[in-house]
Amino acid sequence: MHSKPATSVVVPAVSVADGVFAPGHLGGLTACLPFELVDAVLAETGTVQRRLRALPSRVGVYFLLALGLFPHLGYAKVWSKLVAGLAGERAPTPSEKALRDLRRRLGPAPMRALFEVVAGPLAQPRTPGTRYGRWRTVAFDGCSSFKVPDVERNRGWLGRPRLRLGWGGYPTLRLMTLIETGSRGLLGAAFGPKTRGESHYARQLLCRLRPDMLALADRGFDDGRLLTEIAETGAQFLVRLTSSRRLAAVDRLPDGSYLTRIRTLTVRVIEADVRATCADGTTLREGYRLVTTLLNHDLDPAAALVELYRERWEIETAYYSLRHTLLQGRVLRSGDPHGIEQEMWALLTLYQVLRTVMVDAVESVPGTDPDRASFTIALEAARDQVVGAREVLDNDDGLVGGIGRALLAHLLPERRPRISSRKAKVPLSRYARTQDGRPLASTDINSVTITVHAVRPLTPAFVSRRHPHPRPPQPVVLRPPSYIERAIAFLRRHPGRPWSAKDLALALAVENVDSFRVVVARWAREGLIRRTHTGEYVLLDDAAYAPSETPAPPVVDPKLSRIEATWVVLRSQPGYAWRPDEIAPALGITNIASFRVQMAYWARQGRITRSSRGRYTLQPPLKAPSITTPFERQTTNEPLTSTDTA
Incomplete structure (x- = not known):
């Protein structure tokens, strides 16, 4: 049956x-x-x-x-x-x-x-991996691998890509996004032809930044104007600098970083080496130069910011999900710009x-x-x-x-630290890839060592006066003085004499004279040196004042802060306008360029008065007898007023 x-x-x-x-x-x-x-x-x-x-x-x-x-x-x-x-x-x-x-x-x-x-932050404040302290970490970056059909209307809008070995087969679109690194959610996006740089599209997304955000970006965003615009939104930033940018130090910090200025913005620069030891015994090393608006080294140590910078790679993972997982690497469907x-x-x-x-x-x-x-x-x-x-x-x-x-x-396991070589997987890549020493296959990382660098201090005055006995949280490696510091030291040894860029290059043993001309011209535009004639440079006001006119600065107590020591020198000769290089020896300062920037900053704050170009006196409202430093209060036993406390 x-x-x-x-x-x-x-x-x-x-x-x-x-x-x-x-x-x-x-x-x-x-x-x-x-x-x-x-x-x-x-x-x-x-x-x-x-x-x-x-x-x-x-x-x-x-x-x-x-x-x-x-x-x-x-x-x-x-x-x-x-x-x-x-x-x-x-x-x-x-x-x-x-x-x-x-x-x-x-x-x-x-x-x-x-x-x-729907665009905007997705994570809650307590969601793991989405914040650094009180800052929500976000990242800028562009992607130029979105291909569109090769038709006349698309080529007229996006152009035809030029590759290393000839013309590309498909026009490509540049996409710029601002993402939340922890959740990889999109806060904003802009796209268009590749003929416009990443900074152009990034400016369209600045309105998405908020005062509680910390923006991360790579070397493609090392633009002084763009960095200033990011800071004007109220957000903080941590951006990697290009190797060609050299910034004069205004003040040294105990952790090896230093303060400087980009345009009108005071920033902090961190130079560090990151050394990774892989499971197969391979040791890799790479240098990083980061700039940030987080100026407090006690709250934000240099090593912690260098480690935080790797969160920028979350945007690369977001692009992989968008371009390869979702779109499967395919060409877009549409045959016209709309x-x-x-x-x-x-x-x-x-x-x-x-x-x-x-x-x-x-x-x-x-x-x-x-x-x-x-x-x-x-x-x-x-x-x-x-x-x-x-x-x-x-x-x-x-x-x-x-x-x-x-x-x-089906939750994924905890992410493990790993590294591999970057490879181009298209036959005609627009990038010339070379072997960078990294393993060809994905390899686990056993340990990472971060070493922060500092410019070689010629005198103890390079140490910040606000922390007389600093205790660095990590080892500090010294590097030789930069080109600008060597050039200013050389020009000081020959006061009043104009030097051409070629002669300076020969004196400083610079090999590439043509590129050095461009660098010297940039120093003149930034006010670090003075251009007298076409192609000739001297220190600021060296040709206007003879050395015999300079009065001898008084002896300054080393316990005073830098601004207080400057006040003592200025009030010693009330009728004389001092240059920074005349005050610097009394304070034990050898980096004249950074001190010149610092005095200009004090003048903008109203703490001293700029009488002429490169010369400073005391403020007229503050009469000389009324200025009393804390060191002088100890000798005169004067009471401390509320004004002094402020």
Whole structure:
């Protein structure tokens, strides 16, 4: 007797929008982009439909986002994914031309407005790995590997890429983003032709910075004007400097870093070596020169900031998820600039929504780092929910949902420190890669040693007077004086004599004379030296004053601070205007260039008076008898007033 196998029919019950709006969904991601939000964006951008169509504008928005979920499929196949789970619904079956017309009818404005709504920080203040002290760490960087179809309209907008061995096959798009390093969520984005530099697009994102943020960036953002604009937003920054920039030190700090000025901005420079020992015995070393607006070395030690700088690489991981995991390295679909703009905003919106779901999932388990959430698992779970039309309106799991359950069930292990050589994986790369000594395969790192450098101090005056007995938290390695310090010392030995850049280069044993001419001209523009005639330079005001006119400065007590010691020298000759190089010997200062910058800063603060170019006296309101230093108070037993305390 044969028994009939038992069978059952499972019909999943789904909740979607009614009628022609039913295909407009993204599965579990719809909770982050609800129908009301999409309708409000369409109404705000003026693209709301005037009559009910078979393909409404709201459905078109979700269709554009679904194109990013399935970049390997055509329009018809992506539409079939949206309607596959609509059991019992009579969904339309549009042609590919109708779907293209739907894209043209929407335009790029709704997708850009939708991204502006969802973009922003995702992590909570207590989420691990997202903050440094009280600062939320963010990062700037650009990506130039987004390829577009090679058609005439795209070439007219983006140009044709020039590679090392010839012309490239596809025009490329430059994308600039500002991300939150801990969650890798997007705070803002800008894109366009590569003919405009990264600084141009970064300025469009400065409005996204907030006073509680610390911006990280690489050497491509070593622009004095851009750094000043970042500081004007109220945010802090930690940026790597190029090897060609040389800055005169204003004050030395006990941890080996020093204060200087970039334009009108006081910054702190950290020079350090990072030495990594790998598991296979390989030892790697690389030098870093960082500039930051975090000036307090007690609260922010130099070694801690050097270690923090590696968080900048989180933006590279975000670009990998966006370019390779989500887009699968494919060329964009659109054949005109408006279509590319629409597609890019949709892709960025989809990426941000996926990151939002990932951060919400890991924050449901306190103490879980967002790095442990897999972007690939979140993407595959979102695709499955779109096909099944699940959790569009009925999500019983609250904030987590099906995508969150999949993420928490397959959390990645704790990130291990590792390193590998950077390789170009395209046959005709625009970069000439050379072997950098790193292992070819990913190798674990056993230990990392950070050694902070300092300029070689010629006298004890280089030590900060605010900390007479510093105790450095890490070893300090001294380096020889820079070119500017050597040049100023040489010019001081020949006062009043003009020197050409070529003669200076020969005297300082500089090999590349042409590049040294450019550097000397920059020193003159920055006010470190003076240009007398075409190609001739002297120290500031060396030709205007003879050495015999300089009075002898008084003996200054070494316990006084630098500003107090300067006051003592200035009040010793009330009718004389002092130059910084005349005051420096009394204070034991050999770096005249940095002291000249410091006195100019005091003059801008109103603590001393600038009588003429490069010459200073006391402030007129502060009469000479009323200026009393703390050292003189001890000898005269004068009481300490509230004004003195301030």
